[in-house]
Amino acid sequence: MIDKQVASAAEAVADIDDGSSIAVGGFGLSGNPIALIQALLEHGATDLSIVSNNCGVDDWGLGVLLSARRIRKMTSSYVGENKEFERQFLSGELELELTPQGTLAEKLRAGGSGIAAFYTQAGVGTQVAEGGLPRRYDGNGGIAVASPAKDVRAFEVEGEPRDFVLEEAIVTEFALVHALRGDRHGNLIFNKAARNFNPLAAMAGRVCIAQVEELVEPGELDPDAIHLPGVYVHRVVDVGPGIEKRIEKRTVRQKGD
Template identity: 55%
Template sequence: MKNVYSSFAQAVEKIEDGSTIMVGGFGLCGIPENLILALVETGVKDLTVISNNCGVDDWGLGLLLKNKQIKKMVGSYVGENKEFERQVLSGEIEVELLPQGTLAEKIRAGGAGIPAFYTPAGVGTPIALGKETRHFNGKEYVLEEALVADYSLVRAHKADRMGNLIYNKTARNFSPMIAAAGKVTIAEVEELYDIGELDPNMIHTPSVYVQALIVGEQQKRIERLTVSN
């Protein structure tokens, strides 16, 4: 059985200054919001964060950003966050922007133990500057190196005490790949089950990728509310 933390502060207490962390989620959908809040409280700094985006100004990874705890952000989208824009323009934070598919594949490759791969995305653009390129079947490709992290933080809908995870619909997004690419993966879960209670055919992340669990209730904020008249 995997370690089940009793507090979120305890779950993140080993994350040190200068760590590289991957964080699941797409916008605010599926983010491990309580683990992020606990990380804000620690004051840990000089983090390299790998995630699709950096949350919004007042929630998610945006809180770490506002607290000046992120040294470098690796992602594919910078919208919805004015503080992120301000820090980029003022040179307060280093940013590596990638095509979303390339980001996903770099994370997937890292979890699979594949050190690098070739992709046509980004060829002929600033993304390819300084990177090796090759031609295959008459088409140019750029070499992209895999991404791994010291810690991966993900959120799942259900987990058993072995650490097998099930995500809820689109909250699944980047999380299965991110869970596999972290040296230590901590999963924030909504419901915890005994071993054998989850259908093995429904598991999205096998327990081999998960080192620790913590149960918590999420606010599940909506990034942009859209209603019809």
């Protein structure tokens, strides 16, 4: 039997070194592996290259690593909820590879599937394909590092040629994900919206670390209900059902409105 359970989040992230690349699950704050992120913060690894849909908020999710100056580069599709992110990026302290959301998802999935690259129509005719997107500013309003131009080819679709841009897959050294349930073999089930970038991030990491709210014995999960097979998962940490979860913005209205 392959028992992938690790005693604590701290033990699970202990070999993440300075300069590591990490794919992190979550969409907004939904499905953030916060126990693993907090353990990584306490562990002290810095100069990290993070691939995630977004960077949390100023005091939660990946935002805690950003505020502690632990992140060197973000590869993301949305960065609008974090003021410290904006400040670091515009001041030249943080590198950003801004990527269309669907393209980012497919880059992660492709990396986990052994596909080196793929062509997509997303970004054709924009700086995503033509290059020139700021990746790092110089701190004085100028661009220190810009995105390169990408290969664009025409393919026949429905009888007419259409341009497609080449996007390379993403493979990271580690992946951090959150799941509702898992077994000690690493099979995972995600809950509703938390089944967003978590399976894709897990696939892309050479070493995938999963925090689960409920850990069960092998064989207890219905095989047809499993969202991610254990072949992609290397370490499992039981964080319990009481783990704190947050949302970015709470919007309420008066009853009857």
